[in-house]
Amino acid sequence: MTERPLLEISDLAITFPGGRGQWPWQRQSDVKAVQGASLSIGRGETLGLVGESGSGKTTIGRAVLQFIQPASGTIRFGDFDVTGFGRSVPAAYRRAVQVVFQDPVGSLNPSMTVGQIVGEPLQLHFGLDRAARQARAAELLISVGLEAHHLERYPYEFSGGQRQRIAVARALATEPELLVLDEPVSALDVSTQSQVINLLERLQDETGAAYLFIAHDLAVVRHISDRIAVMYHSRIVETGEADRLCEEPRHPYTELLLASIPDPDPKLQPLKSRRRRELTVGGELGASGSAPTESCPFAERCPHALDICSTQFPDPFPLDDGGWVRCHLHTSGPTLAGQPITQLAVV
Ligand SMILES: Nc1ncnc2c1ncn2[C@@H]1O[C@H](COP(=O)(O)OP(=O)(O)O)[C@@H](O)[C@H]1O
Ligand SMILES: [Mg+2]
Structure with a gap:
């Protein structure tokens, strides 16, 4: 063990x-x-x-x-x-x-x-x-x-x-x-x-x-x-056992990735498309913006974003399955800590 x-x-x-910018005096x-x-x-x-x-x-x-x-x-x-x-x-x-x-x-x-x-x-x-x-x-x-x-x-x-x-x-x-x-x-x-x-x-x-x-x-x-690490814009935002992470995602970006998977069960489609709509507000899936490094890289696109998210990227918050999540919803809200993001009020 x-x-x-x-x-x-x-x-x-x-x-x-x-590299060089468009002009000789510019540098990216x-x-x-x-x-x-x-x-x-x-x-x-x-x-x-x-x-x-x-x-x-x-x-x-x-x-x-x-x-x-x-x-x-x-x-x-x-x-x-x-x-x-x-x-x-x-x-x-x-x-x-x-x-x-x-x-x-x-x-x-x-x-x-x-x-x-x-x-x-x-x-x-x-x-x-x-x-x-x-x-x-x-x-x-x-x-x-x-x-x-x-x-x-x-x-x-x-x-x-x-x-x-x-x-x-x-x-x-x-x-x-x-x-x-x-x-x-x-x-x-x-x-x-x-x-x-x-x-x-x-x-x-x-x-x-x-x-x-x-x-x-x-x-x-x-x-x-067996286990999964989820990356968003240069940062690992969540890790954990594959089944837990996919059934009870803790980071809103993990949830967005899940909502983007077409579901063979048509009953789940309306829920998924609603989540997808909410979660893609502020950016297209696939586009990487240039968020400042101190903030959470997902803050601009996150429907749950708190004020602190735009000024601070939290340390990893440990989860029961041995994984962790870097999200203020878990570190700043005692009632939310460790809860699956799907149980938060998304509606
Ligand atoms: N050799 C390189 N020179 C400059 N930028 C690079 C180079 N390789 C990757 N990048 C940049 O680093 C970031 C991460 O790229 P990459 O690791 O290829 O992402 P992914 O594999 O997740 O698509 C991107 O912004 C990409 O443009
Ligand atoms: Mg690649």
Whole structure:
């Protein structure tokens, strides 16, 4: 129970320098892509990271992969102090943390055969010779639902879903402890999405790998995740068990994301569309404004906003399921503290 998490991110901040403005003397301000982000993932666990486009999800994933350096905060993975790596990332870390991107066309080298693509990490990390690589690559292809004879083929000969299976096979080749899956099914049609999600769930049972599953679609994230972290405009605003978070959301933005999922039950539709109308007042879903950093980033769009919300972003308020919410409705109102947001007066 008290086992240390596999991945622990504390108070992470990531800033991109502003580029040139429209005129030579103008300089755009720095982009605070991630601020004060803390999260953890246990061994074999799936953490879903959800939020609209531009909220900072990919940036967190890239920091974990050490493609970018954070401005402040720490990332710890097993015994590794990831933020202390500097320019030299240990091969053992590269082996242990692998990635699958959204776009399997862009992420698979079109001039390499599938055998070379899946075989490359086997040579790099395990030093396998050609015959051993081919044999292991064939096993990996079969484990992702493809066939051994596909080794000789090129990426363009496959469908989008099949290409994503190849990307998963390559990522699993190093026997990683953590897979960063950045919108791995977002480019696929709905039926292919569920096949790939089911595959990822089976592979997790077989390999014990933990997943950081990044997506903008809460319905997809809920299906695969044990726990979920919700991001809005560079901030994580709520975390918790997947079922609790989706059934009893505590942050108004989590509720907005839920209200945006089409519900197959028509009886619930009027309620949902009313909530959606109320919650989208002040901004379109998908638009990221430029709220000042001290305020709650969601304050301008929030139907429950209090005066304090525009001047202060609250510390995390702990919840029963081990998660937390950063919302003044819970920290400032004793009668509301810890209540599901759905029980607040939304009408
Ligand atoms: N390399 C970069 N240079 C400048 N700004 C960036 C860069 N990468 C991301 N950003 C900005 O950081 C913010 C978060 O982006 P991102 O992490 O890609 O969001 P998400 O994955 O949630 O869509 C956005 O405002 C985006 O424009
Ligand atoms: Mg992204």
